[in-house]
Amino acid sequence: MAAWIPLIKSAMPYVVQVLSIAIPAFTSRSSHKETDDIVPEQIAELQSAATQNAESVKILAEQLKGSMEGVDAAAVKLQQELQLLRRLSVIAIVVSVVSVIMAVLAVSGYLGTE
Secondary structure (H helix, E strand, O other): OOOHHHHHHHHHHHHHHHHHHHOOOOOOOOOOOOHHHHHHHHHHHHHHHHHHHHHHHHHHHHHHHHHHHHHHHHHHHHHHHHHHHHHHHHHHHHHHHHHHHHHHHHHHOOOOOO
16 A cells, blocks of 8 residues: 555646646637637647647656556565575574574483583
8 A cells, every 4th residue: 555655646746737638628609709610629629638638648657657667676676585584584493493402412411421
């Protein structure tokens, strides 16, 4: 969950920009303009908004890709560290078991008193 917070923070300015572009203030219909004059103007506004929206989505996708690659790299690094720590703990357990066995043998007189 915490990994998504930086993604949301980095995407927030672009979301605001996309929303401000995606909700265009279409040309209002005034009484002195005919419908035939307004339609091409509205189509041009929609095309412009769609183009800007596509550019913003492309930028967001590139940023998300970079963020996800960073998260994946961190996950791989953590996995490698976890494997190393597991190996070290197994070695420590083996050394401690050998030490306990040697201590028991020394106390019981089987070692060193010949």
